[in-house]
Amino acid sequence: MNRLIYNLGFWTFILTGISTSNAQSKNICISDSLFGNSEKHKVKVGIKSGNKMWNFRFGDYHITKSKxxxxxxxxxxxxxxxxxxxKSKYKFSLTLxxxxxxxxxxxxxxxxxxxELHSFELFKxxxxxxxxVAKQYEFFTSFITLNNYKDEIWELLIENTYDKNFDSKNISFLKHKQRVIxxxxxSSKQCSKDKRWFPALGYEFEENGESLCAMQYFGGGLxxxxxxxxxxxxxxxPKLEFILSAAMTAIMEVRGPDYLEQMLFNDND
Structure with a gap:
């Protein structure tokens, strides 16, 4: 149970400045500027089989192959x-x-x-x-290129560290040379009265104080x-939108249904 609480709570420890125009929603809270000037897309999730990744589709974008x-x-x-x-690690690739x-x-x-620390049964x-959980660490990185701009490589990084004795740390960005997003x-708790034990979770992408996009990978509740x-x-x-969409798709792969199922139901600690 301790690992479950960590998994759901850790991703929301950084709060952004959000007011209340979308406060009644049970989805993630995004900035007002993005809420009022964006197109919201429902993400369709296809099956995952063999050595393939989850087949996500939204708006004008869809995965054509993965491994x-x-x-x-x-x-x-x-x-x-x-x-x-x-410890665990794996690699994957996809084409959007x-x-x-x-x-x-x-x-x-x-x-x-x-x-992890475990209790010891001294007597019956x-x-x-x-x-x-004493300490948990995640390092996720992706390299993204467009077929029309093969010399332009974008790096996506999400690095999370939790230590029960110290403050949690998050380093997350999308960058190309000196440009950093x-x-x-x-989460859904940041601007609303969402009283669910498990809030909606996601990420918002921001550059120089301007919100560019956001993604929700967990809708909250059981x-x-x-x-x-x-x-x-x-x-x-259009080029930046494509890069951002590829980055969000990569994050959805590591926050896919199997990750969420393990987070919610398969943790018996």
Missing amino acids: TGWLTSTEKSNFLYTKTES ANKTRDTAIVNSLNKTSIK NFHVGYDE HINPV FGQNKYFVWLKTDLD
Whole structure:
């Protein structure tokens, strides 16, 4: 249960300046400028099979092909199994196409590690210690190129660190050379009276104080897994819109239905 609370709560520890024009919504809270000047798209989620990734589709964009590499994982513990450390990593690639059949190529790497503390049964029904997450780390990066601009490579990075003894840290951005677009975690609790235990979660992309787009990967509650939405600013440059859409698609892959199912239902700690 401790890991579940961490997984749902950690992504929302950075709050952005949002007022109340979209406060009644149970979706993520986005900035007023984006809320009033964007097109909202429902994301359709296709099946995932074999070595393919989730097949996302929204607006003018859809995945035409994808491939995932082998998942490698390790786990070690002390003699009494009161401390464990597990690590995993995998790579994937995908091609995102628009309505004119231009394409964006995305190559990604995702690495995670988690250190946990476990109680020890000293006598029958008598345990010493606690079951809790001591530290958790995620490193996700993607490199994005458009077929018409092959020399222009964009880097996406999401790096999250949780330590029970220190403040959580988040470093998230999309960049090309000196141009940096910041990616801020957002939730439905930031501007509304959403009293659900599990809020809606997502990210908002911002450059020089201007909100460009946002994405929701979890709709909140116990049945929020298939409530993906994307907001795209209406006057975006077409090339930038394509890059942003590719970046959001990559994030949706690592926040896909299997990730959310594990987060909500398969954690017995």
